[in-house]
Amino acid sequence: MVTRTLRMGFTAATLAAAVALAGAAGAEARELYLYNWSNYIPPDLLKRFEQETGIKVTLDVYDSNETMLAKLQAGATGYDIVVPTDYIIPRMIEGGLIQKIDASGMENFKNVKDVFRDTPWDPQRAYSVPYMWGTTGFSYDSGRVNGPLEESWKEFFEPREELKGQIVALNDMNDVISSAAFYLGYERCFEDPAKAQAVMELLQKQKPFLAMYQSDGTIERMIAGEVIMHQQWNGAAHRTKTDRPSVVYVYPKEGLPFWADNFTIPKGAKNVEEAKVFLNWIMDPKNAAEASNFTGYMNAINGSEEFLEEKLAKDPAVNMPDEYSDRLRPAEDCAKPAQDLRDRIWTRLKS
Helix, strand or coil: CHHHHHHHHHHHHHHHHHHHHHHHHHHHHHEEEEECCCCCHHHHHHHHHHHHHCCEEEEEEEEEEEHHHHHHHCCCCCCCCCCEEEHHHHHHHCCCCCCCCCHHHHHHCCCCCCCCEEEEHHHHHCCEEEEEEEEEEEEEEHCCCCCCCCCCHHHHHHCCCHHHEEEEECCCCCHHHHHHHCCCCCCCCCCCCCHHHHHHHHHHHHHEEEEEECCCHHHHHHHHHCEEEEEEEEEHHHHHHHCCCCEEEEECCCCEEEEEEEEEEEECCCHHHHHHHHHHHHCCHHHHHHHHHHHEEECCCCHHHHHHCCCHHCCCCCCHHHHHHHHEEEECCCCHHHHHHHHHHHHHHHC
């Protein structure tokens, strides 16, 4: 009897251990592969998501929409979430690169601000969840130039001689070419070859003044004083000013790109349910605010204001002054003739 009891106890313990191990293995198997812009989500936020959900996150990064798009078009299927900017989402939908998620049916979608609920790039939010939004202007170190610079793209595209080699442009075709077009008084999606030639000449004339085209490291480069002027997204400018208060973010009078980034799930994603858990989770006000506090950009979630850092609300680079509102130029997905011209400009410029 004793032997039998011991054997039964051992068997039960073994079975319990096996069940526990199987459960642990199942939990470990819950994964999420996030493909995001570099330096664009707080590591601590991802750690908290892992702790609260048991879903392990692996992060890979890119520096432009075009890089991300090319990877998906080439057949990359290893990602569960990608983060495209508004203008490129219609192209991704048309190309069958992302799948429907019906964000409006998610529990936390109730927190999304009205203006981001039904958008031109994704009506009814069938394919995407909003993340950050902002502008693309340029920053300069006021402590290293003579007097305040004009609020104009002229300072960036036709810079002062003393700034030669001290300027960086983003490695982003859309932002660079759009900004040049605005400076010349053109629409974003110009289709006139003469306008394309003028944009090309402007950018070629600017090129000798540039240290590089680079979208990574914009914050660190300015803080370290490696350059004096940098085309920047406004959130990056905010984070730069934290360590170098002499930096000024410029809203050029000719107009500047206004954009909104979004979370989407690619076709072929292996962890779709885990991705949806994350998308719903990030629409919680506290989580969205933590992302804003890190990135320096505003989010699209009602109630997040309660958790925002005070310095974010007080920085004009983030909380744009009302008088600049007419300078914003919303994103567009250019038609093929315009896109072909932009592609040719960029290829020649970077060759």
